[in-house]
Amino acid sequence: MSAPTTAGRPVPPTGTPATVAPDVAPGAVLGDGTTARGRARSRWRRARWPLVVLLGVLVAAALASVLEPRTSTDPLGHDNPEADGARAVAQVLTGQGVTITPVSTTADAARAAGPGVTLLVSSTWYLSDEQVERVRGTGADLVVVSPDDWHVPVLTGGAVDVVWSASTTVEPRCDDPAARAAGTLTTSGGPYVAVTDAASVCFTGSDGAGGVASATVDGARVTLVSDGSVLTNRYVADEGNAALALHLLGRNDELVWYLPSATDTGESATDPFALLPPWVGPVAAQLGLVLAVVALWRARRLGRLVTEPLPVTVRAAEATEGRARLYRRARSRGHAAAALRAGTARRAAGRLGLPRSAGATDVVDAVARATRRPAEQVTALLYGPPPTDDAGLLRLARQLDELESEVHRT
Amino acid sequence: MALTWRAAALAAAGLVVVVLLPTTATVLLWALLVVLACGTDVALAASPREVAVQRTVPRSVRLTDTSSSTLTLTNRSRRRLRATVRDAWQPSAGTGPNRHEVDLPPGEARRLVTRLRPTRRGDRLADRVTVRSYGPLRLAARQVSLDVPGRLRVLPEFASRRHLPSRLARLREMDGRTAVQIRGAGTEFDSLREYVIGDDVRSIDWRATARRSEVVVRTWRPERDRRVLVVLDTSRTSAARIGDVPRVDASIEAALLLSALAARAGDRVDLIAYDRRLRAQVAGAHGPRLLPALADALAAVEPALVETDWPGVVSAVRQRLSQRALVVLLTSLEPAAVESGVLPVVGPLAGDHTVVLASVADPEVAAMRTRRGDATEVYDAAAAERTDLERAAVSVRLRQRGVEVVDALPDDLAPRLADTYLALKAAGRL
Numbered sequence: 001m002s003a004p005t006t007a008g009r010p011v012p013p014t015g016t017p018a019t020v021a022p023d024v025a026p027g028a029v030l031g032d033g034t035t036a037r038g039r040a041r042s043r044w045r046r047a048r049w050p051l052v053v054l055l056g057v058l059v060a061a062a063l064a065s066v067l068e069p070r071t072s073t074d075p076l077g078h079d080n081p082e083a084d085g086a087r088a089v090a091q092v093l094t095g096q097g098v099t100i101t102p103v104s105t106t107a108d109a110a111r112a113a114g115p116g117v118t119l120l121v122s123s124t125w126y127l128s129d130e131q132v133e134r135v136r137g138t139g140a141d142l143v144v145v146s147p148d149d150w151h152v153p154v155l156t157g158g159a160v161d162v163v164w165s166a167s168t169t170v171e172p173r174c175d176d177p178a179a180r181a182a183g184t185l186t187t188s189g190g191p192y193v194a195v196t197d198a199a200s201v202c203f204t205g206s207d208g209a210g211g212v213a214s215a216t217v218d219g220a221r222v223t224l225v226s227d228g229s230v231l232t233n234r235y236v237a238d239e240g241n242a243a244l245a246l247h248l249l250g251r252n253d254e255l256v257w258y259l260p261s262a263t264d265t266g267e268s269a270t271d272p273f274a275l276l277p278p279w280v281g282p283v284a285a286q287l288g289l290v291l292a293v294v295a296l297w298r299a300r301r302l303g304r305l306v307t308e309p310l311p312v313t314v315r316a317a318e319a320t321e322g323r324a325r326l327y328r329r330a331r332s333r334g335h336a337a338a339a340l341r342a343g344t345a346r347r348a349a350g351r352l353g354l355p356r357s358a359g360a361t362d363v364v365d366a367v368a369r370a371t372r373r374p375a376e377q378v379t380a381l382l383y384g385p386p387p388t389d390d391a392g393l394l395r396l397a398r399q400l401d402e403l404e405s406e407v408h409r410t
Numbered sequence: 411m412a413l414t415w416r417a418a419a420l421a422a423a424g425l426v427v428v429v430l431l432p433t434t435a436t437v438l439l440w441a442l443l444v445v446l447a448c449g450t451d452v453a454l455a456a457s458p459r460e461v462a463v464q465r466t467v468p469r470s471v472r473l474t475d476t477s478s479s480t481l482t483l484t485n486r487s488r489r490r491l492r493a494t495v496r497d498a499w500q501p502s503a504g505t506g507p508n509r510h511e512v513d514l515p516p517g518e519a520r521r522l523v524t525r526l527r528p529t530r531r532g533d534r535l536a537d538r539v540t541v542r543s544y545g546p547l548r549l550a551a552r553q554v555s556l557d558v559p560g561r562l563r564v565l566p567e568f569a570s571r572r573h574l575p576s577r578l579a580r581l582r583e584m585d586g587r588t589a590v591q592i593r594g595a596g597t598e599f600d601s602l603r604e605y606v607i608g609d610d611v612r613s614i615d616w617r618a619t620a621r622r623s624e625v626v627v628r629t630w631r632p633e634r635d636r637r638v639l640v641v642l643d644t645s646r647t648s649a650a651r652i653g654d655v656p657r658v659d660a661s662i663e664a665a666l667l668l669s670a671l672a673a674r675a676g677d678r679v680d681l682i683a684y685d686r687r688l689r690a691q692v693a694g695a696h697g698p699r700l701l702p703a704l705a706d707a708l709a710a711v712e713p714a715l716v717e718t719d720w721p722g723v724v725s726a727v728r729q730r731l732s733q734r735a736l737v738v739l740l741t742s743l744e745p746a747a748v749e750s751g752v753l754p755v756v757g758p759l760a761g762d763h764t765v766v767l768a769s770v771a772d773p774e775v776a777a778m779r780t781r782r783g784d785a786t787e788v789y790d791a792a793a794a795e796r797t798d799l800e801r802a803a804v805s806v807r808l809r810q811r812g813v814e815v816v817d818a819l820p821d822d823l824a825p826r827l828a829d830t831y832l833a834l835k836a837a838g839r840l
Contacts, residue, residue, distance in 0.1 A: 029462065029464070030461070032554055282433060283425065286436075289444070297413040315652075316650035323793040324792070327789045339796040340795055394782070
């Protein structure tokens with residue numbers, strides 16, 4: 001009679017929430033026993049050391065970037081303290097009241113330089129002919145370090161040319177004040193020869209070619225130095241290098257220090273971001289915001305992971321498998337064959353009702369009788385010599401199987 | 411505090427606005443809007459700490475059966491509770507869908523049912539109940555994880571009970587309740603009854619026949635009220651995995667079948683689980699109370715990674731037995747472990763009691779032994795053969811000390827042990 005009653009009562013399907021009495025039964029858990037204050041305190045306690053470390057790293061990074069002077073590794077760079085840099089010369093010049101303006105493009109050099117300004121060009125290797133023309137057209141006093149051979153006439157208005165020379169000399173042998181002040185240099189000789197009277201070449205050898213050439217072109221003085229090492233930190237203090245360098249670069253109160261590079265196309269460096277549409281930045285920032293929100297959404301778990309306290313998962317057969325691998329690695333056919341033979345003999349003897357103490361001859365006799373095989377064959381199978389190769393072992397295993405299948409209870 | 415996909419969607423909706431008004435201020439304002447909206451939503455959410463949670467779990471369930479955990483949520487706050495509730499359990503508790511959506515007006519309560527279908531024997535524990543309470547816009551939520559303890563005891567499956575009817579039939583035959591008497595079926599005199607055709611003529615009681623008008627036979631029955639002590643070894647050798655379960659699970663199946671059979675045969679069954687100390691014991695449970703008590707005690711037995719203290723086992727056995735009894739050692743026939751552990755102490759015990767050692771053999775090794783595919787497999791077979799030989803050798807040494815050895819594959823162990831018990835009973839060796 002209970003079936004209709006049950007059917008008549010509205011029974012909520014299992015799994016769906018069913019309303020029950022609103023009073024809280026004893027044994028119910030209400031809250032996790034924390035207060036807002038306690039949670040804030042524990043969160044602060046958990047987070048404060050990571051925060052202190054983070055803050056320390058930030059402060060250290062800020063201090064490092066402020067206190068440490070910027071340095072570079074560009075050869076002949078005014079801020080390069082390495083052996084091939086020229087920070088020593090630059091700092092002495094600054095101490096003497098020369099203002100140094102470092103530039104890296106022809107356009108910036110042309111903008112910064114002009115008449116009454118010294119323009120140092122560390123190399124012309126990266127410069128096109130137009131750029132060299134622009135450099136010369138600035139009207140500034142040029143000091144060009146190891147210019148390329150085909151740029152020499154352009155820079156000096158044809159007053160200086162280049163020859164191949166093996167001359168070695170350390171004497172100025174000219175009346176240029178800079179060269180005379182230097183006296184001797186750590187370098188020797190040079191390829192420059194004067195073509196017109198407008199040029200003077202110093203440190204010449206017997207063939208008239210020298211390492212420092214100067215000419216006055218359109219009212220500006222152009223000095224070519226064949227070997228830039230006289231300016232480097234390594235050699236500037238030796239011989240008269242320092243005197244030559246300071247004379248050449250300290251001629252005017254303003255010095256533009258131009259280091260051409262492979263990326264120097266002549267134009268001023270432009271910000272590549274300026275080429276993008278204006279909405280790209282804000283949209284990227286908004287995408288970052290979306291990403292942050294998505295990360296926060298996905299990062300919060302609905303409760304912690306639950307781990308399973310697992311028992312040991314060693315397979316019982318592993319010891320046997322290990323032994324099989326040892327047999328195999330050692331090519332231990334003798335042991336393997338002995339095991340297979342002993343197993344067959346044990347089972348055959350058990351099936352034939354032999355006592356456990358039965359000897360080899362008894363077993364062979366009984367098996368030979370049961371299988372109607374010659375006793376020699378059974379002896380060879382059960383107690384023969386071990387196989388000499390894996391194929392022999394396989395053959396023996398199959399023959400033993402065959403023998404065993406022929407043994408029936410008599 | 412937790413965000414939902416709606417918060418992400420709100421942030422993404424800002425992309426349209428930013429494309430129309432591409433300034434940094436737009437981005438900042440929209441970020442502010444998202445933060446304010448989420449903050450307001452959280453502030454308006456019902457506090458998950460004002461939800462009373464009560465758990466109801468059945469005490470125990472048999473492995474492979476389905477059970478359920480019921481959470482009763484009561485909203486004690488003055489706000490409507492819109493929440494996702496997760497009822498977390500250990501993975502082996504086999505939870506069905508355990509995330510429940512709740513929409514609960516103030517003061518009301520709901521019952522949430524999580525299906526459990528455990529996949530492992532033992533105590534399965536509930537983890538925390540997590541309540542994530544959303545604000546009215548469902549942009550963000552407050553979340554709290556509550557410790558609501560719950561424990562479901564998963565009893566052994568007792569799959570071997572399918573072997574019980576056939577063994578009980580054999581027991582009844584031995585008991586003399588069938589017409590055909592089997593010679594040697596018991597040694598205890600039971601009663602006299604009228605001869606029926608088929609009875610063994612040697613069991614005719616001539617003196618009683620002389621007093622009465624019909625031929626009367628004596629019936630015998632197996633001894634009753636004998637004691638059986640099952641010793642379950644829970645040491646490291648029982649932790650090894652056979653198939654997908656630890657070796658001890660097959661031993662438990664065998665122990666349950668033997669106990670069920672022995673209890674029906676009228677014997678008293680006790681059980682101890684032991685490695686270096688007593689892990690579980692059942693003593694003095696009779697009749698219908700025995701199997702539940704055993705299942706409950708064995709449910710929580712887990713293998714321990716220690717070596718068995720066999721002298722301790724022997725003294726625990728002697729402490730519990732005064733008269734001659736059947737002692738069943740459910741352990742492993744691991745040659746090294748047996749030689750150093752069981753062999754030195756089992757001799758005297760076998761002198762006082764009938765000792766049976768039952769061990770679970772590994773079907774993987776048995777399969778390896780018959781492989782003949784190539785040379786590699788023959789080496790495997792040889793190694794398996796060597797393992798078998800060593801087990802056989804150690805069985806011989808045990809038998810020499812008077813111990814019955816039952817070494818069988820996991821599925822066969824329970825019936826084989828039951829058969830051994832019946833054979834011992836029939837032979838009157840209990």
